[in-house]
Amino acid sequence: MLLQVEKLCKNFGGLKAVQNIDFSIDSGEIVAIIGPNGSGKTTFFNVISGILPVSSGGIFFRGQDVTSWKAHDMAKVGLTRTFQNIRLFPELSVRDNLIIGRYSKNSSGALDGIFHSKRLRLEEQSNEQVVNEILEFTGLASMRNVLATNLPYGAQRRLEIARALASEPSLLLLDEPAAGMNPKEVDQLLALIRALKQRGLTILLIEHQMRLVMGIAERMVVFDHGEKIAEGEPAVIRCDPKVIEAYIGTEVNECVGN
Amino acid sequence: MLQQIINGLALGGVYALIAIGWTVVFGIVGLINWTHGEVFMIGAFAGYLVITTYHVNFFVALVVAMFFGGLVAYLIERLAYRPLRTGPKLALFITALGASIFIRNLAAIIWEPQSRAYPATFEASVMTWQLGSTVLTINTLQIMIFAVTLVIMAFLQWFITRTMMGKAMLAASQDLEAVSLMGVDVNHLITITFWVSGMLGGAAGVLVGVLYAIDPMMGAMAGLKGWAVAVLGGVGSISGAMVAGLLLGVIENISTTFISSGYRDAIAFVIMIATLVIKPTGLMGFKFEDKV
Amino acid sequence: MAKPALQFAQNLAHKPATAIILIAVLLGFTFIDSLDLTEEYIFGAYAKHILFISLIYSVVTLSLNFVTGYVGQTSLGHAAFFGLGGYVSALTTSLLHLPYGVAFILSGLVAALVGLPLGAPALRIKGPFLVVVTYGCGEVFKFIAINLDITGGPAGLPGLISPTLGIAFSDIGVTGKEAFIVAALILALVLAFIMYRLEDSRVGHAFAAIRQDEIAAASMGINPAYYKLMAFVFGAFFAGLAGSLFAHYMSFISPDMLSSNESIMMLTMVVIGGARSIPGAFLGAFLLTITPEFLRFVKDVFGLSYDPWLVLFGLLLVVMMRVKPQGLLGAETVFRR
Incomplete structure (x- = not known):
């Protein structure tokens, strides 16, 4: 396993932003985390990339315990990220x-x-x-x-x-890379991510809109209210009732129609 | 010991007034208003000048000083800060430093640099109490200063919690942008904030003036102590500044008996640094955090 | 009209030839009297004194640029390191009777060592809060110097040695101080060279990254704490060295050297010259050293009852920030290679 996360929790005061997440990603995979706004996706990224400290649980990178590592330590072992609100x-x-x-x-x-x-x-x-x-x-x-x-x-x-x-990087984290882009820019981005996949890069990306990642992600993880509610192949995830409930009718019309 | 606490309360109240003047501006504009010490000095001189030339009583002087304090704070904001409000923070801070140096030295040219004392505006009597084996002496002046401080603070509390503008100020100290989106005129709000801050500074100037001598450079140390108090209380917190001000006044007075009096003025800074390193939110402040 | 002129001046200031010519002029200025060309001295002790002070402040301004320019931390306590260097050096020579060379090095090292714990708050405290913490630290230093017996209290320490280092030509005024002018010039040039080289090295890139976005820098593997401390320590080290030269040149040191007014002046030298600009640091230091002296002269000529400098200085800062907040020679950050 390249990255393994066990029972990860992150609280802000009384707010449980991320609860008990078990997750892992293997070398060469492309995995997407999806979920409605405020479901803890970005917080999850901030914690595994070392920007925010963990409240409880463990993070392992290539089997090494990196739970308490800071962001600059994580970058040194090959975990690099982008930000939702562009930080150049x-x-x-x-x-x-x-x-x-x-x-x-x-x-x-x-x-x-x-x-x-x-x-x-x-x-x-x-x-x-x-x-x-x-x-x-x-x-x-x-x-x-x-x-x-x-x-x-x-x-x-x-x-x-x-x-x-x-x-x-050996693991690239992309936080809503398509946010705010026009359709043409989105197409360019998807082509770029596919090219990265061909190079054998491992990518974990967050996306708010499920449709965008359908074509590129091999596996999907769905967050809601800080918890992981589903995980699996895109086709399966799309028709998971829990996911449909989380997204109430916005993106899942195809399934309901079937 | 009890004597030191009593002596410290009057001064502490004044520190609190200065600190609140700092804290309201920082809370809303996010600027260390380095000129606040100068506003305080202007207040002290305004009070001194009306008392010596028109022989008015103390309360009239207080009101005049508050007006001029507010006016100067407003003018500084209007002329120096406003054009730079969206500019880099360092430029804004250097502007504040420059304005402070300008006003301080202009005052020294106009009013001469030497220090002077307020003429006695009313009979101050000294009361003594016998408590067991210790004798406590209290100057009525101290009591009056403390009382005036409390009245001003009570009025401020009323303004902040009961009036629309005060509530808007409180909300703006949490999130200026959100408040502006809700239709509050930001320029108007900031103007009011500087007026309030300046009036508090001006009042503090007169209160210090009747206790100690005044001079054009008096703003430097007092202004910074006000900032130290604001930090100790938690920046942006008015009630925190009140508590911290009284605390610093008392600690300073106690420390002169236990440590060398030469370090008296350093205590404020040590407390401030310790607060920022150990508990940056101060006694009652809220957290200013970077958004990721 | 003003804009092309300024542009021209800026371009000129960044040419190596300009630096070489200026250095030659300064050295000529220092030693021309030793040639005994005329009966009268061409440049008196006063002019040389101003030159020395300007050079010392150039070193200090450059050193403060590590903190304020490179990692973007506003410090109002830099005079603490300057004064500390002076006191360390004064005590090393007068109390321990060690040679000046040892005292000089020691003053830098001690200042750097003290800069380490003082830099530590800068890791947790940001922006406006750091300003007051550094200011407070400086004030605390001053109170300590005033209250300790070993530092001579408010009066300071007189009678420090001023070694001539074999370079002493003019015999007017306080003799044998040319050595200090040369030493200050060399120190300033060495520091300028170090900064020039660092700017476009991996360290300089890390500084630039931290200054612009600390979180992004960290996620690129840059440890902000490490580099902020490095900036503080470098800055303190060179300020300490400058303080040592200054104290021994004056052969006297007092708590005024650590005062907050000094710190404010140092910060404004950085800002007026232009943060991160090496020629800007020299310009800021020379401008803010020579102008008050000139105004003192104006005051005497016009018989003013007050010194107009500080009022004008305050006004200058306000106007400058309005017109050119990046400073006279401040420019965008561009890596050279």
Whole structure:
């Protein structure tokens, strides 16, 4: 198992945002977490990526107990994420955002910087190569020197994914990557995710609209009120009565019709 | 010991007034209003000037000082802060620093830098009590200052909880954006906030003026102690500031008997730093958190 | 009209040739009197004094840039490290009778060591709260210096040694202080070089990331706590070194050196010059050192009964933030390579 979560709980004061979640994802899988607004999906992401501390339960990455690890520790072992409300480095160019994405793959320190050491120069060379390759792959090459804050919305979302890719993650967490996108941008995004799948990347993504992930996710997990209410293949999930209840009539008309 | 507590209460009440002036502005605008100490100083001087030139009584001076305190706070907001409200926070803070330096030194030019004392506005008598083996002395001035502080606070409490504008202010300190979406005119709200803050600062200036000497630089230390009190009470919390103000006044007075008096003014800062490190929400504050 | 001129000045300020010419001018300025060209001294002790003070504040402004510029933490307590360096160095030479070189290094190390626990609150406390905490720390330092016997109380410590280091030419005023001008210049240049190199290294990238979005930085593997502490420690170290030079140049130290007014002045030097701009730090420091001296001269000429500097300074800050909040030479962050 790449990532395993056991009986995970997260409380904010009296509010139980995430309750008793058991979950696991294996290398090469694409799994989608769906659920209505406020069902604890993003909180679940924030906890497993180390941004929020766990209230109880355990998180294991490649069998190693990482329950109490902070976000920067998680990034170092290969868990990288994007955010629901885009968190780029706004005053940096597209290319420089990716350079920061390379951070966890490099190791040079202050002295390397001051003396411009061989280690730093080697890292710079390989960073440049990887960054160029990712810019091509994500279709951002033409915007290389544009400041992140000046990018169109869809490109900002793609840049966030590109930045995460720059760290060569073993598990990529995408938090509502299609939020706010127009249909054309959504299509581009889906193509990008499929291409990532072909590269063998493991992806866990959150999506609010079930329809969007039907085509790409191999497995779906449904959250409601902080609990996992269903898990399984998309086709099965779509007709699960509990899921239909959670979504009351919004996206499940096809099933009801059958 | 009891004597020190009594001495501390009058000063503590004034600290609380200054702190509330800080806290309402921070709660709503999110700015460390560095000029608040200067508003306090203006209040002290306004009171001093009307008393010495028109020989009015203390209460008239208090009202005049509150008016000028409010006016200056309003003008600072209107001229210095408002144009930058959506700008970077550091720029806003540097503006506050600049305005504070400007006002302080302008006052030193206009009113001369030396310190002066209020003329006696009424007969202050000293009462003594025998309690067991200890003798307590209480100055009627202290009692009056404490009483005035309580009246102002009671009025403020009424304003915040009973009037529409006060309620809007309270709500805005939690979420200014939401309040503006509900149709409250934000500029109007912020104007009122600065008036309230300035009036409290001006009142505190007069109250300190009758107790101690005043000078154009007096705002620096008093303003910062007010901020320390606001932090101790929990930033944004008015009742917290009241409690913390009294607490600091008393602690300062007690500490002079137990620790060297040379450290008296440092105590506020030590308490403030300790509060922020140990319990950033203060005694009664709520949490300001980054949204993920 | 003003805009192209400013642009031109900004471009000029970022050219290496400008720096080299300026350095040559400064050195010439310092040593021209030693050539005995004329009967009169061309640059008197007063001008050299101002030059030294400007250079010291350049070092301090650069060092504060680590904290305020790079990781974006507003500090109003930087004078504490400056003063601490001065006191450490003063006590090392006068009490322990160690050579000045040892005292100099020690002053930086102690300041850095103290910067570590003082930087720690910065990990938990943000924005406006950090401002008052750093301010409070500075004030507490001042109260300690005023109240301790070993630091000489409010009067401070007089009679510190001012080694000449073999560079002493002019014999006017307090003699043999050229060594300090050269030392301050070298320190400023070394620091500027370090910052220039760091900016575009992995460390500099981490600083930039933390400044712009701490949570995003952390999720890229950057440990914000580590780099914030690093910034505080670097800043404190160089401020301590500058403090040592300053105290021994003056051969006197007092609690005024740690006052909050000093800290405020240091922060405004960073802001007016432009945060993260190396030429900006020099500009801010020179401008805010020379202007008050000039105004003192104006005051004497016009027979004013007050010193107009502080009032104008306050006004300048307000106007500056309105017109050019990023500072005179402040620019966007762009990695060079």
